[in-house]
Amino acid sequence: MSAPASPCPAPPTYAAVLRVPHARRTFAAALTARLSYGTVALAVLLSVTRATGSYAVSGAVMSLFGAATVFLMPLRASLIDRYGPRRALLPMASLYGALLCVLAALTWRPGAPAPAVAAAAVLAGACAPPLGPTMRALWTELVDDRLLLQRAYSLDGVAEELLYVSGPALVGLLVGFAPPAAGILLSALLVVAGTGAFVSSPVMTGPRPVTRGARPGRVAGLLPAVAVAAGAGLALSGVDLLVLAFAGRRSYDPAVVPWVLGALSAGSAVGGLASGAVRWRTGTRARLCWFAGSLGVVVALAGVAPGLWTLTAAMVCAGAFVAPALTTAYLLADETAAREDRTRAGAWVNAAVNAGGSGGALLTGLLIGALPLGGCFLVSGAVAVSAALLAAPWRREAANRGPAGDDSRS
Known part of the structure; x- marks a missing residue:
């Protein structure tokens, strides 16, 4: 008699993603740091509006902050690929956190000079660490199976969306008993502490070796x-x-x-x-x-x-x-x-x-x-x-x- 056909293996679950060695610790640290991006936008908007008394100034500052964060992100990410997260990510996060503290100090009380506030916001945005792309790239190192990687990316995407929902709520609670600039300080604390825990993970990678024949820094097919x-x-x-x-x-x-x-x-x-x-x-x-x-x-x-x-x-x-x-x-x-x-x-x-x-x-x-x-x-x-x-x-x-x-x- 022939042996019965083996059943198709069950698809991997979300629990299986979190059972990957060191995945829970690494993912939790990354989410802690990424919560900073869920809190910082509303905190900056409220604190700049209160400090300058102008919605026009706060809108301009938010636009400059967002533009510096978004358009320089591929450049910052290329530093992660070139030098590895341990060497590049923590200095980037520390500088970003320090500049957020400067922005918080400038906007702590009314009467802040608009040019100084705008300059601090632009410099902070230019240093914002690419935590989401780094974590997603790390998932490919943690997970070999493509189906399990699909689960990991889905879990990452849903968790990130929840951060952008819970972050403003957290700022709303904080400004009930503290100046809005306290929300900027909270964002700085989250990003520095979370990134420190993230890069200390045992599975954190170093610089990625260049594929033979490839041109470093070139991203094709995107x-x-x-x-x-x-x-x-x-x-x-x-x-x-x-x-x-x-x-x-x-x-x-x-x-x-x-x-x-x-x-x-x-x-x-x-x-x-x-x-x-x-x-x-x-x-x-x-x-x-x-x-x-x-x-x-x-x-x-x-x-x-x-x-x-x-x-x-x-x-x-x-x-x-x-x-x-x-x-x-x-x-x-x-x-x-x-x-x-x-x-x-x-x-x-x-x-x-x-x-x-x-x-x-x-x-x-x-x-x-x-x-x-x-x-x-x-x-x-x-x-x-x-x-x-x-x-x-x-x-x-x-x-x-x-x-x-x-x-x-x-």
């Missing part, structure tokens, strides 16, 4: 991941303003807006965990385009919502594609980048999301005054769909693809 990340950022930042405009034009209480946007975040968390648990048969790039296209379609259809509950349901459905799209973009960046460029590749995707978010807010603000609200939702959705089409795997990729379910790597 256009699909970067395009989708930018398109998603553009669409999502527009949604925030569109929900606010929807509530205003329908005479709803503005207090309902955070709940509708919370539904988007909740849908994203559920979608991210569900996507990470699926054993996908399609390639990473095809999946990426499907998620981004679906996100765009749902956002476009949200414009015909007849009321608040329908809009909330649409936001839940749209959110279900947000985390999967971004997680898959990071996975594709990891697959296409050479080993010595992994942190930088993830940083390009991260920068694209944030740059898209900044541009989307500006574009949507202009469109709301020029188009019907339904047309604005349609434009936001069309941006994500266009990015999906730009990144779509056409015939050439299909011809070069290996076995089913695996994309060929450059």
Whole structure:
């Protein structure tokens, strides 16, 4: 008698990710440091507004801080790849924390000089350590199995989203009994302490060896991941303003807006965990385009919502594609980048999301005054769909693809 066929192995779980040696300690330290990015934006906005008495100044400072953080991120990430996180990350975090302390001191009391505040904010943003890209690059060192890596990236993405929800709430509690600048000090403490624990992990890597024949510092093949990340950022930042405009034009209480946007975040968390648990048969790039296209379609259809509950349901459905799209973009960046460029590749995707978010807010603000609200939702959705089409795997990729379910790597 022939032996019975062995059953298919069960897919790895999220618990299996955290059972990887040293994963829990390393991930917890990284999340502690990354919580700083969830607290710092609101803390800087409140403290600068209070110190200068001007919303225009606070808006300009936030724009400068965000631009320095986002557009220099690939450069900072390349230092991580070149010198290793232990040598590059902690000095970067320490300098960033020190500059945040300077910014907190300048804005502790009213009457701060606007040029000095702006200069401190720009310098701090220029030094912000690329903690998310570093952790995602480290997951590829911790985890060999691609399915388990998919779970790890999904868990990382959902946890990061929760940090951006809990961070402002933490600042809100703190300013109830302390000046807003205390939130900047909290951000500095989190990033320095968390990064110190992060780089002390036994699995922290050194400089990544350069692949034979590769050109150090060159990241190729990232256009699909970067395009989708930018398109998603553009669409999502527009949604925030569109929900606010929807509530205003329908005479709803503005207090309902955070709940509708919370539904988007909740849908994203559920979608991210569900996507990470699926054993996908399609390639990473095809999946990426499907998620981004679906996100765009749902956002476009949200414009015909007849009321608040329908809009909330649409936001839940749209959110279900947000985390999967971004997680898959990071996975594709990891697959296409050479080993010595992994942190930088993830940083390009991260920068694209944030740059898209900044541009989307500006574009949507202009469109709301020029188009019907339904047309604005349609434009936001069309941006994500266009990015999906730009990144779509056409015939050439299909011809070069290996076995089913695996994309060929450059």
